[in-house]
Amino acid sequence: MGKVLAVCTSAVRGVQKKDRGAALFVANHGLDGDAHAGDWHRQVSLLSADEIAAFNARGADVAPGAFGENLVVEGIDFRTLPVGTLLRCGEVLLEVTQIGKACHHHCAIFHKMGDCIMPREGIFTRVLEGGRIAVGDEMTVQPRDTPLPLQAAVITLSDRCAAGERQDESGPAVARRLQEAGYTILEQLVLPDGREGLTKALIRLADQRQPDLILTTGGTGFSPRDLTPEATLDAAERLAPGIAEAMRAASLRITPRAMLTRAVSVIRGRTLIINLPGSPKACTECMDVFLDQLPHAHALLRGERMDCAR
Structure with a gap:
């Protein structure tokens, strides 16, 4: 079980997101008002609060949303979850669709630290069931009723x-x-x-x-x-x-x-x-x-x- 520490959005791509405290998650779309929402497999990005804390301990001094992540959650090691994992947070049901990402253009964090954790530690999901997520909400890994399709x-x-x-x-x-x-x-x-x-x-x-x-x-x-x-x-x-x-x-x-x-x-x-x-x-x-x-x-x-x- 994990706890949501930040809910971040941005109106345009390629910039750091800001913690809004809460947001509406729309089924088959993503976060309402977020630039990365749409009809594709990377609608919502998540990052472990523990990974951000470890990175900050190296002198990064980054705030939630700095890596472009939508949700910061403590208590769940996202990198260990396979594609197809279901995450339940209140009414919202997310399905993991991708682990990590390719970094084509190094961000300001990489230029400062020589490293960025999002490409290897972040995960991406699509919204299966919509609803509202706010800071403090609990998130759990939910078993699948049926196997992931081939x-x-x-x-x-x-x-x-x-x-x-x-x-x-x-x-x-x-x-x-x-x-x-x-x-x-x-x-x-x-x-x-x-x-x-x-x-x-x-x-x-x-x-x-x-x-x-x-x-x-x-x-x-x-x-x-x-x-x-x-x-x-x-x-x-x-x-x-x-x-x-x-x-x-x-x-x-x-x-x-x-x-x-x-x-x-x-x-x-x-x-x-x-x-x-x-x-x-x-x-x-x-x-x-x-x-x-x-x-x-x-x-x-x-x-x-x-x-x-x-």
Whole structure:
């Protein structure tokens, strides 16, 4: 159980928020009058009062809202909560949608201290049920009545698609197939071939948004720019080679050129990452191999099951 110490808003983005003492939280929108409210997954940001106090002990001297957070709460270690956690504060019900954030432009706090805690300690939520939150209100972590729906992200690797020279057909085909299988698509990206950009995207998605599955398409061949497997291995914490092996074995029954694919399958956190070929047809054929087996894999990664026996 935690206690709300500050309720902060700002009318424009990119500035520090001010403690208003109380605010109205609107379902599927966010805080009334706050610049970050809207139809997206980062409607309300939260930060632990303990983390702010520890940062101030280093000489930061920051007030509530200085990091752009909406709610400052003591007694809950937000960084340990997985995506999908529910937070109840009176009438308001929040769902955690992202852990931490990328810092693209260093703020004044970073320039002063050489550090900022919001990118690694802050969390983001959407408002499921609206109401009013005021300083002094209690907040609790509420158990979910049903499991979080399966969530996925799709990344297309193609220099020409990223440059707008060719339409991406594989990414949308993969996303449609996942939606038909019951997944919610969190993000669908098109990136140039190469290593660094994909590695950063995989780490961001797996660590911050924590989808059950990330499927990449493209960049698995022998061309110099085909570096999807290397980028995926850079982001990996554990290997899951059986999936890639099964795809190659099945594809070899269709074409002998399947032996030339270098696709890998790995795990980061609770996220399974699988490389697919570049063509829509080959993507569909490969997804036929593993898609039915993934619910069991996701249950194991989520900790909902502890064995693989039939």
